[in-house]
Amino acid sequence: MSELNIRERQAGDVTVLDMDGRITIGEGSVALRSAVRRLLEEGKKNILLNLAGVGYIDSSGIGELVSSYTAINKEGGQLKLLSLTQKLQDLLTITKLLTVFDAYDTEAEALSNFK
Amino acid sequence: MTEQTTRLVLPSHIEAVGDAAAAVTDFVQSCGIDDEAAFAIVMAVREAVTNAMVHGNQEDETKSVEVIFNCADNVLEIEVRDQGEGFDPTGVPDPTDPANILKTSGRGIFLMRSFMDEVEWFARPEGGTTVRMVKKF
Numbered sequence: 001m002s003e004l005n006i007r008e009r010q011a012g013d014v015t016v017l018d019m020d021g022r023i024t025i026g027e028g029s030v031a032l033r034s035a036v037r038r039l040l041e042e043g044k045k046n047i048l049l050n051l052a053g054v055g056y057i058d059s060s061g062i063g064e065l066v067s068s069y070t071a072i073n074k075e076g077g078q079l080k081l082l083s084l085t086q087k088l089q090d091l092l093t094i095t096k097l098l099t100v101f102d103a104y105d106t107e108a109e110a111l112s113n114f115k
Numbered sequence: 116m117t118e119q120t121t122r123l124v125l126p127s128h129i130e131a132v133g134d135a136a137a138a139v140t141d142f143v144q145s146c147g148i149d150d151e152a153a154f155a156i157v158m159a160v161r162e163a164v165t166n167a168m169v170h171g172n173q174e175d176e177t178k179s180v181e182v183i184f185n186c187a188d189n190v191l192e193i194e195v196r197d198q199g200e201g202f203d204p205t206g207v208p209d210p211t212d213p214a215n216i217l218k219t220s221g222r223g224i225f226l227m228r229s230f231m232d233e234v235e236w237f238a239r240p241e242g243g244t245t246v247r248m249v250k251k252f
Contacts, residue, residue: 066219070217
């Protein structure tokens with residue numbers, strides 16, 4: 001089984017990536033990078049990462065979230081995070097990245113905050 | 116509690132980081148460490164082994180990474196040894212500084228220090244670096 005499975009769906013002009021697995025150095029980080037870069041190439045610039053199924057992330061995975069955020073902003077799009085597990089929320093708190101990312105508990109709330 | 120020790124020798128490719136994580140997961144369970152501390156320890160070991168393979172051994176598969184876990188008297192001690200050119204932890208900038216917050220790398224050592232009670236680096240007499248991490252439980 002892959003380290004990280006990503007399913008894509010459309011909610012209006014927002015692309016939601018439902019992720020399940022681990023975002024760690026190697027396969028998981030590469031899968032996230034590939035998915036986001038492909039969406040940007042397709043002109044899909046508003047992206048919501050649903051992290052409810054991501055039980056584990058390492059510094060490489062955190063770096064990939066930052067890289068995705070920067071790449072999407074550069075293209076004039078927006079990246080938001082949905083359904084962080086408590087552990088992921090703790091990690092983003094201690095790394096001070098919760099001050100950078102927009103994170104939401106519900107999909108409706110996240111979608112309504114895309115401009 | 117009786118003292119327990121496990122030693123692993125891993126090749127320097129990143130797929131083996133998962134092997135180290137699996138081994139430490141089993142080890143901390145056998146030491147009776149709770150789930151929350153176990154998460155922190157596995158995270159720190161993943162970061163230390165990744166650093167040893169990528170930054171220490173430069174992913175040279177002729178070089179190995181040795182990992183030693185020891186628990187006794189409610190203290191877990193982990194050493195991760197590489198065969199690289201040496202490492203100066205003082206040269207790593209603070210990833211939470213606003214100037215660095217959007218950097219895509221440089222958080223591994225910060226996480227190790229956040230999750231463990233003690234983290235220190237030593238130059239090995241025979242070459243390479245040892246990182247020693249301690250968690251009290």
